[in-house]
Amino acid sequence: MRRCHGLSIPWVRQARRKPLPQQIHRMRSFAGTSTSMPSSVMILDMDGVLYKNAAVEGRIVQRLEEETRRLGLAPSACQRLYEDYGATMRGLITEGHLSTNAIDGFYCKVYDPVDVSALQPDPLLRMQLNQLKKGGVEFWLATNSPQHFVARVLEALELADDFQVVCPSQSNGWLNKPDPRYFDQLPMGRFFDDSPQHCNAWNDLRSDTPAYHVARETDVMTLVADALEVVPQSWRLQKAPYLQAKELDDLKSLNQDVLRRLRQELAAFKGEEIRVLDLGCGFLSMLPLLLEQLVPAGARLHYLGVDRDEELLTAAQARLEKMAAPELQVELQCADAVSAVKTAAPQTLVMGCSILDLIDVKALALALRQSQAGALLYFPIHYAGTTSFKGPLAAMAEPLSSRYNESLETRGQVRNVTALYSFLGEELASGPSDWHLRGDNLLLKQLISFMATNALGFQPLQTLREAVKALRCPLEPNQLLPSVQLHVTNVDYLGRVPKTGAVPGATSGAKTKAAARTRLAVQFTAPGIAETVRETMPLPAAGEVLVVTTMSGISAGTERRMLLTGCEEGEPLDSSLKDLQGSGWPLRYGYCLVGTVEIGSPSLPLGSRVFCFHPHASHAVVSEDSLQIIPDDIPDEDAIFFANMETACALCQDAAPVLGERLGVFGAGVVGALTAALLSRFEVTVFDLNDRRLQPLRRFGVATAAKLGASGASGASGFDVALELSGAGEALGQAIRSTRRGGKVVVGSLYGKEEVSLALGLSFHRSELTLLTSQVSFVRAALSTRWSKERRAELSWQMLRQLRPKEWMDLRKVSVREAPEVYQRLAQGAAKDDPAQWIFSYDSYD
Known part of the structure; x- marks a missing residue:
């Protein structure tokens, strides 16, 4: 049972142990049934193969070690x-060490605390699986x-209906791989696992269909493509050979005008130390370019190469040992690009080949x-949006591209990536x-292999x-025809980082240009009408910060009322929030916005x-003290519910139910x-x-009803506490009628000028x-x-961490440009197929 702030939440195990799709229980015998089998069977492991997430996998190992120690075994x-x-x-x-009756409980203790919220759906994988299944796989x-x-x-990967599943269970005697009896439950097919x-x-049991070992960096669908003989396996290069092949074509393709300008910029450092941070350095493909063409004579080069792949850094170190450059000082570091930039000393040049289109x-x-x-900044060889076959084979190769x-x-x-230069x-x-x-061409073979794998979807x-x-x-089937031609558009970029505090898109140091930036906003211009407007972006004053919006959530009921009626009471929209002080048309509303700080402060x-x-x-200028910093372990899609969760916590505190x-x-x-969900205890x-x-x-184990039935009648079967949260006056009347004598009705809805008819006669009194x-x-x-706003905010984050609403709430994310259509739909009234939560995204508002 998980506990927090005195609230026990006993529903966790029950919620997490909901049954798999029906096919999980289909343990079939395949002896003598080969004629009815599909043309190909692919058998995939889950942890480390179907998904690769070090945090989730590491947590499983940690919990397994902890529970094994509790059995009295040594840490090893x-x-x-x-x-x-x-x-x-x-x-x-x-x-x-485990009796039969204790196995299920042990599994629960190990796996129930493992948080899977970090697992994200992979739309391409889902399409690949569905397309191949249509073809008999x-x-x-x-x-x-x-x-x-x-x-x-x-469920987290949105693949619940795509697999027949075999796993340890009471029905199969808790069999585990590599027990031969476990494999007897599986059909003949190709086997993919990350465990040698x-x-x-x-392989010992079924040598006629060899297993495929899935390395950490390998996408299992590339191995599935090999098993299905889509392309020759030899066309798919390992990491170091691929980067060597790519380096040859990159160096031939670099834009010479951009290189010439970079040489001019670096010439100013003749006789000085030039510090270079190479992001995604891989096999050090850019280092020879620096030494041979860019660093001026007499300059000392300090090169910091950064890559997330330890295997590549090992290969890079071996290559480095063969280089003879007396004025070269080299460091290699295993890290991601953004972290490396944050922690590195000030650099002369930050560069990265073919990395901008792969990172944030x-x-x-x-x-x-x-x-x-x-x-x-020097970022060469970035994809510019076109990959096409040319020449006489173009039409036949078109399905690949x-x-x-x-x-x-x-x-x-x-x-x-050219659209991102301004940032x-x-x-x-x-x-x-x-x-x-x-x-x-080796690189061409690799690209065709990659394109064919993706095209499986x-x-x-x-x-x-x-x-x-x-x-x-x-x-020679492993060779390409001489007439095969592929054209890929790339682009090289050279720039300069603006000074601290400058606004992206403005020339370094030009504050007057910063004022000309615009933002996109949503406003209600008249009853029932919403529109997006582009306007000059305000600049933050002292005590304020500029936030770039990632997403914002619609409070559907309240925003529908504001859209239709404005704020007819003449009161501010929210007396405690600066940005919700208005009360007339045009009207701006919304209070659930998540983003990143672009112009910040020391704190x-x-x-x-x-x-x-x-x-x-798209951008918000807000006072620093009004912001909530999102904890690192809470994703944006859960953080969007902070205001709603704070309201829910306040409602629970007002309801203050007594046990029983x-x-x-x-x-x-x-x-x-x-x-x-909070009250489900x-x-x-x-x-x-x-x-x-x-x-x-x-x-969560709560009872649900689409209408008020006999169980809602007053008396012994009534409620001790009722919370009216629908915004409908009729529901308020039902809440009052269904609450027993001496009980409490918590009114959390706003009704505006709607006439609410309540039976407040003798029975009510x-x-x-x-x-x-x-x-x-x-x-x-x-x-x-005892409670402050800060303490309640802390509780709200803790409850978001516990409930993870994005895992079960019905969400629908649309571009902010679709706001007029969304509000038009809301104005027409709630529809059965409307999501519980509309979310505006701002990824491409320009």
């Missing part, structure tokens, strides 16, 4: 059992994780302004650096096989993730759902006319009910001696 027992048996759990069971999941953890992982022991065990450029820009003000950009975008790769700083020079690849398998076959030499550095109470806009009391929650919108019934809103709440209005702007007077 986990590793010993793994080495002896191929799986720690198999060793614990085999050696008798069957996918199985063979894992040593227990059933309830598999269900959570597949499991692969060896498979906005985060990089913030780190550069924070730590590398005034440094030169037609959806290539779409496949890149599904995984977050930027298709055209980096002052542009000094840029120009094309296209690849023109032809014939039996869009094209029939046989279509791709035929397209690749058309490019191969008939007599709030650049790049800080923050929550703002601010209307919907029955509660009714009227309305299962965002606030109602969060409130019901009590006997709670949630009412909402839309059953779609109620379904996610059943994971005899009921001795307390009607309590609840609001979140201030801490209630009765609590104020």
